Amino acid sequence: MSHDNSSPSFLQHHFHDVKQQYETAKLGMWAFILTEVLTFGGLFVAYVVYRSWYPEMFINANLLLDVNKGLLNTVVLITSSLTMALAIWAIQKKNKNLSLVMLILTFILAFMFLGIKYLEYSHKFEVGQLPGEYYSYMGPEIAHINNPHIFFSIYFMMTGLHGLHVAIGMGLIGWLIYATAKGNLHSEYYTPMEMIGIFWHLVDLIWIYLFPLFYLIG
Amino acid sequence: MAHQHHITPLSIYLTIAATLLFLSGVTVWVSYVDLGAMNIVIAMLIATTKATLVVLFFMHLLWDDKKLLTIFVMSLMFLGIFITITLLDTEFRGGVNPEVKDSINKRAAFYDSLPLTDTHGNPVDEHGSSHHEEDEDHH
Incomplete structure (x- = not known):
């Protein structure tokens, strides 16, 4: 340990000072965000290619999705992004209780998002609107459309x-x-909260694109 | 503390969240107006506006060291290269080999029990040419 007794307990021994530790964490987090953008990027490329090949199929298959549930999930996720940001704001302002309330709200909103998604998924499993070879839905909206299983x-x-x-x-x-x-x-050390906040906003960011691309076509 | 973090004012968070919710409503509303090819353009413009607000304010990049913004913008640049080069292949296959211009038509197992159709729903025979084209041959 090269630090003297006055260095704070949250400062890890391999960092020179608190500022260096903070900036290293943030740089690492953004490098991770870059890999996340590219991970989802591959799927966005698949979307763009298949939509350019089958524009009519995308428009028709899109009618099978529930816009209301999609919009509700958008509202839920944006609100959770706000509560996450406010949790960090509260801890910066030394208000631990408000920060806890905001974190719990974010947790509940995340759970709500997955709950709504579960309702959507379970309906699709029921009627057979499934990927690839598992697709079996033959409703009137889709009877004359080729390749809905790709959508x-x-x-x-x-x-x-x-x-x-x-x-x-x-x-x-x-x-x-x-x-x-x-x-x-x-208030002196909340780096993990800030980093997880960045991750959570990225989740919001990706949904901002997924919502119009899947629910609002045509 | 040796350094002070920038604390974003509460009013900014609330304004940004309100704007994001408003734009979500606008994008749903606009999707019900038929603007043809412009629908997707407007939807993506609104999404990108929302994404920019999230990145600059919620993710704090407006006030952070610009190297972090550079990293993020670079990820988008590489995504752009990824999309562009892939589309240069998939969109122009027909220009080099006209016979592969038609879409690859992999089909789900459930189709096996149905008569084959092309991407427009016209029936096709097992060799992949549509009856429509065969009719033209007979004329």
């Missing part, structure tokens, strides 16, 4: 990977609630 392959891959991110985010926010309540995070 649902892309839909389930993109919203599924996004949903996985929401679930992981919920776990991380749950840990933040624990760490804040215990007092490990406070």
Whole structure:
């Protein structure tokens, strides 16, 4: 340990000072965000290519999605982004209780998002609007449309990977609630909350594109 | 503390969230107005406006060191390259080999019990040429 006794307990020994530790965390987080953009990017490319090949199929298959549930999830996710940002704002202002309330609200909103997604998914499983070879829905809207299973392959891959991110985010926010309540995070050191906040806003960011691309075609 | 973090004012967070919710409503409303090819353009413009607000204010990049904004913009640039080069292949296959201009028509198992149709719903025979074209041959 090269630090003297006056260095704070949250400063890890391999960092020179608090500022360096903070900036390193932030640089690492944004490098991770870059890889996340490229991970989803592959799926966005699949979307663009298949939509350019089958424009009519996308417009018709899109009618099978529930715009109201999509819009509701948009509102839920934007609100959760706000509560996440306010949790950080509150802890910066040394208001631990408000920060906890905001984190719990974010957690509940994330759970709501997954609940609404579950309703959508379970309906699609019921009627057979499934990816690839598992697709079996032959309703009147789709009878004359070729390749609706491709739309649902892309839909389930993109919203599924996004949903996985929401679930992981919920776990991380749950840990933040624990760490804040215990007092490990406070106005002097809240880097994990800020980093998980960036992750959570990315989840919001991706949904901002998924919503119009799947629910609002045509 | 050796350094002070920038604390975003509460009013900014609330204004941004309100704007995001408003724009979500606008994008749904606009999607019900038939503007042809402009629908997707407007939807993406609104989405990009929302994304920009999230990145600059919620993700704090407006006030952070610009190297972080550079990293993020670079990820978008590489996504742009990814999309452009892929489309240069998939969109122009027909220009080089006219016979592959038609879409790849992989089909789900449930189609096996149905008569084959092309992308416009016209029936096709097992060799992949549509009856429509065959009729033209007979004339």
